[in-house]
Amino acid sequence: MVFNYTNGFHDSANAIATSISTRALTPRVALGMAAVANFVGAFAGQRVADTVGKGIIDPPSGSTGLAICAAALIGAIGWNLLTWWFGLPSSSSHALIGGLVGAALAGSATVLWSGVWDKVVIPMILSPFVGLIGGYILMLVILWLFRRSNPGKTARGFRSAQTVSAAAMAFGHGLQDASKTAGVVVLALTVGGYHTGSGIPPWVLLISATVISLGTYSGGWRIMRTLGRRIIHLDPPQGFAAETTAASILWIAGRVFGAPISTTHVITTAIMGVGATKRLSAVRWGVATNIVTAWVLTMPGAGIVAAVSYFVIHLFM
Structure with missing residues (x-):
């Protein structure tokens, strides 16, 4: 739940920074x-x-499996706090997965590499491109449809529409990220001998949803400034296009494919895509480069912290 809370305030910017x-x-x-x-x-x-x-991963039952789960979460929490401090919108999802893999390797547990590749790596590579291209295309459509409209009236209309698109983005974040934490809770309950079967207990979903919502409400202002202003200065139609694109990708990935993609990746690249319709130089590509660097380092960084955490925990077992 500590990870869940950090996920909430770390990723709150994803849903509302543009609004x-x-x-x-x-x-x-x-x-x-x-x-x-x-x-x-x-x-x-x-x-x-x-x-x-x-x-x-497929950790062993008992104390070793629980130590792996704990170390994975410590790695993800550490990475979330580090990137939040520097105001970088990195992926809490990939921090968690990197933590799981790093802890599993340190604990000599089985890593299901086919699952990592199919459900994590491929969507991690594809989703930013889909966000970039989708945001660009949707913004071009909006520009064409409203090309003869009054700019002030159009801006007011899209400012109201952003209430819906921001809510859809936050809904997609809950679908993706609260579910990830619930999955780790069930994993810990299973290896600890407290749960059997394939279902998720309702209380696990309830507590995961509650804590991530509390984290979201606390806000992540450092990252919000990066997403909302430092990449590009957005107007209401651009904000609507970026949020709608990202929310659609999150929904399809979660509901159709069960892929734990990054809300951070899709909203950031969607913002870049809508900004590029104005002119390529309108996007502050130096800031974007720093963000992408944090993305690349997220999984190995969280994995290293998780591995070190496992060895420390193991000393006291």
Whole structure:
């Protein structure tokens, strides 16, 4: 649940940064809306939870398996806090998966590499490109449809529409990220001998949804500034296009494929895509490069912290 809370405030920017930067919503209203949508989204499906809980590693039962789970979460928490401190929108999802793999390797547990490749690596590579291209295309469509509209009236309309698109983005975040934590909880319960079967106990989903919502409401202002202003200065139509693109990708990946993709990756690249329709130089590519560097380092960085954590825990077992 500590990881879940850090996930909430680390990734709250993903759902609402664009709405705040375009002044479609005030910060506290946006955070409250995102927290509620996060909570509801957590109950929208469990395919992502099944992937994280069963498709990444196969730890042994007993204390060794529990130590692996604990070390994985410590690695993910450490990476979340580090990137939050520097205001970098890295992926909590890939920090968690990197932590699981790193801890499993340190504990000589089985890593299900086919699951890592099919459900994590391939979606991790594809989803940013889909976000970039999808955001670019949707923004071109909006520009064409409203090419003869009054700019002020159009901006006011899209500012209102952003309430819906931001809620959809937060819903997708709950569907993806609350489910990931629920999957790890079930994994820990299973290796500890407290759970059998394939289902997720309702109380696990309830507590995961509640804690991630509380984390979301607390806000992640450092990352919010990066997403909302430092990549590109967004107007309401651009914000709507970016959020709609990202929310659609999260929904399809979670509901159809059960792939634990990164909300950070899809919203960041969608923002880049909509910004590029204005002109390529409008996107601050230096900031984007720093973000992508953090993405590349996330899984190995969290994995190393998790491996070290496992060895420390093992000393006291």
